[in-house]
Amino acid sequence: MVAKIKLEAQHREITGKEVKQLRQQGVIPANLYGKNIHSVPLQIEKIGISKVLAEVGGSKLVDLLVKGEKKPRNVLIREVQRGLAGNILHMDFFQVSMTELITVPVPVELVGESPLIKANNLVLEQAVWELQVKCLPDKIPQSIEVDISSIIGTGHALLVKDIKPVKDIIILNSPDESIVRARAQLVMEKEEVKPVVAAEATAEAAPGAEAKAEAEK
Secondary structure, rough: OOOOEEEEEEOOOHHHHHHHHHOOOOOOEEEEEOOOEEEEEEEEEEHHHHHHHOOOOOOOOOEEEEEEOOOOOEEEEEEEEEOOOOEEEEEEEEEEEEEEEEEEEEEEEEEOOOOOHHHOOOEEEEOEEEEEEEEEEHHHHOOOOEHHHHHHOOEEEEEEEHHOOOOEEEEOOOOEEEEEEEEEEEOOOOOOOOOOOOOHHHHHHHOOHHHHHHOOO
């Protein structure tokens, strides 16, 4: 399960286009919202955010301690807006209740190895990279494993219903949705190149050369 980590924030008074000044100072603007609470503008040190994103994968459950508040808030990182260069521009946090089920996306992780894949020169086509799950916030998994060792041959697909049940997790995707499928590997056939006889090459290079040679005999 995803371990909670701590992140410190402060209330933000600067809004609108002026938030550009914050970014220049290494501070990222953010907003906190959630069920039955008003949106709260926040600002967070960029260094702290980078650490959180590096340490926590999947849906991110965080203890967000806002300066001036006695207790941390249980939040999920809902969105990270980035610029063209990949720099962080803004973040959204969603405050959750630890006793209420939530719906979150969780990455798919392919595990295991099928000897038939190598033996038959097959490749895997992955159609689903994350699944929608419902669970309590502290039960969010880092990923959901899909075991490919049971693949038996070309065209065989592993479906959502083939996933081994995960305790306290409800997968919301259709049971018949295909996650990964085995197919034959495409082999590009080399085009046969016919060797060119020297006389033919000369004739192609200089039209009429053959007739001229005959006349000179």
